[in-house]
Amino acid sequence: MSFHLRGGEEPNALIVEPERLGATMVLRLPVEALPWRDAELAGARRGRAAEMPAHPLAALRLSLAASQLADRTGIRGAERLWLADGMATLAIADGGRLVVPRLRIGRAATLPASVQLRGARAAQARGSIHVVQLSAGRRVGGLTLVVSRGRDDGPTPTEANGAQRRKLHPALQRFLLPPTAEKGRELSLLLLLRGPAEDLEQLGLRLGGRHTGVVAVRVAAGLLPAIAASPSVLFVEPSRPLGPDQPDAPDASGL
Incomplete structure (x- = not known):
């Protein structure tokens, strides 16, 4: 407001x-x-x-x-x-x-x-x-x-969850509700941003001053729902294939 x-x-x-x-x-x-x-x-x-x-x-x-x-x-x-x-x-x-x-x-x-x-x-x-x-x-x-939440106050939790899923690569959608043991697991991601991305910086993401285009980040899995909810984010995908239970190994590129 x-x-x-x-x-x-x-x-x-x-x-x-x-x-x-x-x-x-x-x-x-x-x-x-x-x-x-x-x-x-x-x-x-x-x-x-x-x-x-x-x-x-x-x-x-x-x-x-x-x-x-x-x-x-x-x-x-x-x-x-x-x-x-x-x-x-x-x-x-x-x-x-x-x-x-x-x-x-x-x-x-x-x-x-x-x-x-x-x-x-x-x-x-x-x-x-x-x-x-x-x-x-x-x-x-x-x-x-x-x-207060009313009919015109924005998306319901179910609608918001659907919007978040549409922003995520299918391999990442299981992290919208990660079990407690996985919330601290680090993921290497590629974010497609449209700026200004101040809300992402508030989450602690290191964007290197870039708020548009593709940015590589490493984040805890527990932050993925907030990232997907950001209006600055257009799409999120893993920077390498993720197995169902495999840890996200360090990226040789250093991203």
Whole structure:
């Protein structure tokens, strides 16, 4: 869901609280809106987005863990930050509380933002997302998004499972529901991607900066359902034949 924030009296702050979703939530903001403490990155935001010059981080791809993010921005409550294509994506655990203590947004300027659900359980999520904007310590805006499954809320679990199977080579379909003993088994796969693949990077996949075309990866079998559920993935196949019970031997090519 997309929304806009409007700049008020400094400091402008943002609080986001997912509640009982059962899935990871992400907040997306323009990279220049974050309170970077690095002097070369801290360009004050003035006016609307269309009037802004290119930000130093607009072309950079970067990932920061929670402790690094807190040190460099003061943001608390995020599990991880990803920067790509001029946008910052902040992951928030269910039941967490994200606090952005200072948004770099000028008075009366507008700032686009959005919240999304990610991960294998996103399609079954229920709960709510609370967003509060503060200006000079006072609440000046906010919203609550109620997430529930209805007839128009997307595919049912059965429909979602069918869509995942259509993305998988027949030899991989048995890993959609792998037994516990096989969830940690490593598989060598070829992914056909259409980008931007940020959700795959959040799963820990090493894509080498490639978000389109064919990418070779090694992943645990337990991640295959989430990979197949990703809108960034068009098709998945093994990089070598898989026997029904044979371990996936190391690839001589080093992929």
